[in-house]
Amino acid sequence: MPDDHEELFIEERKEVSRPMFRLFSRYGRKYPFPVGIALVSNLISPLLGLAPAYLLALAIDALFTGERPFALPVLPAAYIPTSTNEKLLFIFGLILGAYTLNALLTWFGSWGWAKFAENVQHALRTDVYDQMQRLGMAFFADKQTGELMSILTSDVNRLEGFLNGWVGRILNILVQVAGVTFVMMTINWQLGLVALLPAPFLTIISYGFIQTVRPKYRAARGTFGDLAARLENNLSGIAVVKSFTTEPFESKRVKEASDSHMQARWAARRWSVRFGPGLTLINGAGFAVVLLVGGWWLLFGPPLFFSGTVSMGTVVMFLQYTRQIQGPMSQAGILLNNYERVKASAERVFVLMDHPVTIPEQDEAIDLDATNGHIAFSNVSFAYPDGEEAITNVSFTVSSGEMIGLVGPTGSGKSTLMKLLMRLYDADEGSIRIDRTNIRNISLHSLRGGIGYVGQEPFLFTGTIEENIAYGMAASESEIIDAATRANADEFITDLEDGYETEVGQRGDRLSGGQRQRIAIARAILKDPEIIILDEATSHVDNETEVLIQQSLEELIEDRTTFSIAHRLSTVRNADRIIVLEDGAIVEQGPHHELLANGDLYANLWRVQIGEIEALPDEFLEETTARDRA
Numbered sequence: 212m213p214d215d216h217e218e219l220f221i222e223e224r225k226e227v228s229r230p231m232f233r234l235f236s237r238y239g240r241k242y243p244f245p246v247g248i249a250l251v252s253n254l255i256s257p258l259l260g261l262a263p264a265y266l267l268a269l270a271i272d273a274l275f276t277g278e279r280p281f282a283l284p285v286l287p288a289a290y291i292p293t294s295t296n297e298k299l300l301f302i303f304g305l306i307l308g309a310y311t312l313n314a315l316l317t318w319f320g321s322w323g324w325a326k327f328a329e330n331v332q333h334a335l336r337t338d339v340y341d342q343m344q345r346l347g348m349a350f351f352a353d354k355q356t357g358e359l360m361s362i363l364t365s366d367v368n369r370l371e372g373f374l375n376g377w378v379g380r381i382l383n384i385l386v387q388v389a390g391v392t393f394v395m396m397t398i399n400w401q402l403g404l405v406a407l408l409p410a411p412f413l414t415i416i417s418y419g420f421i422q423t424v425r426p427k428y429r430a431a432r433g434t435f436g437d438l439a440a441r442l443e444n445n446l447s448g449i450a451v452v453k454s455f456t457t458e459p460f461e462s463k464r465v466k467e468a469s470d471s472h473m474q475a476r477w478a479a480r481r482w483s484v485r486f487g488p489g490l491t492l493i494n495g496a497g498f499a500v501v502l503l504v505g506g507w508w509l510l511f512g513p514p515l516f517f518s519g520t521v522s523m524g525t526v527v528m529f530l531q532y533t534r535q536i537q538g539p540m541s542q543a544g545i546l547l548n549n550y551e552r553v554k555a556s557a558e559r560v561f562v563l564m565d566h567p568v569t570i571p572e573q574d575e576a577i578d579l580d581a582t583n584g585h586i587a588f589s590n591v592s593f594a595y596p597d598g599e600e601a602i603t604n605v606s607f608t609v610s611s612g613e614m615i616g617l618v619g620p621t622g623s624g625k626s627t628l629m630k631l632l633m634r635l636y637d638a639d640e641g642s643i644r645i646d647r648t649n650i651r652n653i654s655l656h657s658l659r660g661g662i663g664y665v666g667q668e669p670f671l672f673t674g675t676i677e678e679n680i681a682y683g684m685a686a687s688e689s690e691i692i693d694a695a696t697r698a699n700a701d702e703f704i705t706d707l708e709d710g711y712e713t714e715v716g717q718r719g720d721r722l723s724g725g726q727r728q729r730i731a732i733a734r735a736i737l738k739d740p741e742i743i744i745l746d747e748a749t750s751h752v753d754n755e756t757e758v759l760i761q762q763s764l765e766e767l768i769e770d771r772t773t774f775s776i777a778h779r780l781s782t783v784r785n786a787d788r789i790i791v792l793e794d795g796a797i798v799e800q801g802p803h804h805e806l807l808a809n810g811d812l813y814a815n816l817w818r819v820q821i822g823e824i825e826a827l828p829d830e831f832l833e834e835t836t837a838r839d840r841a
């Protein structure tokens with residue numbers, strides 16, 4: 212199981228109180244039947260496990276050596292047979308019965324925990340995922356996809372493992388050790404102490420062992436990562452290696468990485484190879500000491516400071532119990548150690564569950580059935596969490612159906628402005644209104660449903676082209692084809708061998724950037740929103756494809772209020788109005804020809820695009836250089 216995300220939420224985890232209790236109280240009560248069955252089985256089964264050794268002792272003392280009468284606690288004498296052969300058969304029946312019942316209980320116990328754990332795993336995974344989806348973009352901005360994935364996979368799996376194995380095993384061990392201790396202390400506390408002596412050491416040693424080797428194995432995984440990265444890098448760049456004849460240099464680097472990995476693994480391995488024999492030695496010594504003390508006692512009377520009498524059956528029973536608790540006691544150390552990791556997993560899960568939803572939806576939020584696309588920004592300011600102000604006091608209004616070009620140097624806040632409109636972030640000050648309703652009072656579903664977004668890198672989900680166009684919408688085949696046709700995509704789709712059934716992956720395998728973009732446009736056409744945001748929608752395609760995309764975009768934006776973010780000013784030249792941003796504030800706005808005539812920032816940006824670098828004023832070049840440095 213990967214440990215890479217162990218550092219995730221390390222600070223926030225401290226705020227989570229009693230995660231294991233919460234895990235059980237939240238999910239345990241949802242599945243009372245399997246949990247109840249498992250608990251009852253775990254309590255009874257280890258007690259039944261005590262019976263065979265006890266009955267064996269009875270057989271030895273009452274039947275073989277005749278040291279004591281044939282009697283069993285709780286069982287009335289009337290039930291006990293009288294003849295010796297019947298007594299032997301009786302013991303045989305009881306032992307067989309105990310094992311059979313124990314097997315049944317173990318089955319129920321395993322079933323109960325497995326059923327509970329599988330259900331909780333499923334519920335946890337879907338709950339955590341649903342919660343993640345509700346979190347604002349700020350949450351995702353500083354996290355790696357892999358880290359979040361690891362919570363949904365590693366942490367959830369670890370909790371499943373805990374519920375499935377840990378609780379049952381710990382209960383089993385506790386009851387078994389308590390039962391063995393009770394029986395031995397009642398029958399002969401002195402020999403009992405001898406038999407129990409190694410038990411705590413087994414737990415301590417196994418606990419210490421895991422504590423010692425775990426960081427060593429983690430380090431070994433780290434060095435393996437380095438080695439794998441080096442190998443992957445060298446094989447991908449093999450052409451460069453050959454052309455620079457750096458084979459000896461690379462061989463040396465691979466050897467060094469492999470050597471570090473070997474050393475790191477050996478540091479862990481040498482502990483592992485000692486652990487098993489160490490435990491065997493303690494177990495064996497414990498067993499031998501019980502035999503020595505018990506045997507001496509039987510043959511020559513109580514040794515050393517011991518007193519009283521002991522029967523042969525008792526010695527055999529204690530030897531049996533010594534063996535019986537050795538395994539569980541050494542397991543206990545490992546289980547206790549695992550608890551810390553499981554708790555960390557539960558904490559990470561609850562950090563996520565407790566994470567405040569930063570884009571809250573008001574209880575009385577209204578649904579915007581169909582907007583007419585009138586938008587007003589009033590004195591809007593915004594800073595990213597831990598960032599400088601990205602938008603400063605921005606105000607403008609857009610009429611229904613208007614096409615607005617958003618331009619400005621890189622980092623001037625164009626995308627941020629649109630994220631605020633979609634409520635991916637909430638403005639810190641000021642208000643944004645659609646059809647005179649503050650977007651904070653509009654349900655997120657209808658707000659975002661009314662906006663179509665076509666970005667720079669169209670994201671296609673794993674599935675067919677058809678599914679990607681109809682993404683999340685119930686659309687008929689003819690509606691999908693119609694949208695694709697209007698997006699200039701139908702032709703290339705039908706040319707594909709599987710047509711609309713063609714499978715595309717996350718990276719849109721087999722489709723060019725321009726084709727993927729047209730699928731994204733078809734998706735937006737099908738969604739039929741009143742407001743469209745185009746975020747550099749043609750930035751990654753060649754000029755020829757751009758013409759095709761422009762045509763499909765015109766189809767998309769017709770009669771809709773549109774924002775088009777553009778670096779290539781030619782794409783917004785025909786906009787009704789161009790808003791020019793600089794450092795998060797509006798510095799100019801108006802149609803293309805007016806802004807050109809103004810001779811300010813837009814005019815300079817335009818000169819850059821048409822290649823009139825000499826005509827640019829010095830201040831503009833200085834500012835551009837300063838921005839580039841920043």
Ligand SMILES: Nc1ncnc2c1ncn2[C@@H]1O[C@H](COP(=O)(O)OP(=O)(O)OP(=O)(O)O)[C@@H](O)[C@H]1O
Nearest residue numbers: 352595598601619620621622623624625626627628
């Ligand atoms: N998630 C974020 N967290 C913190 N700061 C951010 C984040 N996204 C953007 N910024 C910062 O906010 C400012 C505005 O960025 P924005 O992406 O809106 O600019 P832009 O005009 O769209 O730029 P570009 O043309 O390069 O896409 C920049 O200074 C940027 O570094």
